[in-house]
Amino acid sequence: MTKKEMKYSSYYFDDNEAIFKHCLNECITCDSETYCSKCSEGYHFIYNEIGKCITEPKNEDLLYLDEKTNTYKKCPKGTIKVENNECIKSSKAPLIILILLILLIFILIIIFALFFFYIKRYISRKKYESETSILLKKLKD
Numbered sequence: 001m002t003k004k005e006m007k008y009s010s011y012y013f014d015d016n017e018a019i020f021k022h023c024l025n026e027c028i029t030c031d032s033e034t035y036c037s038k039c040s041e042g043y044h045f046i047y048n049e050i051g052k053c054i055t056e057p058k059n060e061d062l063l064y065l066d067e068k069t070n071t072y073k074k075c076p077k078g079t080i081k082v083e084n085n086e087c088i089k090s091s092k093a094p095l096i097i098l099i100l101l102i103l104l105i106f107i108l109i110i111i112f113a114l115f116f117f118y119i120k121r122y123i124s125r126k127k128y129e130s131e132t133s134i135l136l137k138k139l140k141d
Helices: 092-140
Strands: 011-014 019-022 027-032 035-039 044-046 049-054 063-066 071-074 079-083 086-089
Touching: 011 027, 027 049, 035 044, 035 049
Parallel strands: 044 071
Antiparallel strands: 011 019, 027 035, 044 049, 063 071, 079 086
């Protein structure tokens, strides 16, 4: 068999030893001992290791299977887990919005309370000044 014919089989030509060698079990076809050109059934390429086939990624890697390219790809930033081959994003955004809303309400309550006490003090001072001026007029008369 020639190198060209063997290229589409589960063998590759080792130039160093000048012999044909069998591909790894995870490869249907390969270009070298470490480079699969097509993965065996149940195996898939991985985005960051060209030519490597794996059965499943580690959960902490947050990868999903792109079935068009038969490649595990990295989920977008903000993903917290992968379920049913879908990247699940963090649900922290609603929590942050809730916290900010509570903080805003708290600040508004403080502003309202300060405003209320300022008005009350202003009214009390005006009332005091008014009463004082009336008493002073009475005393002068």
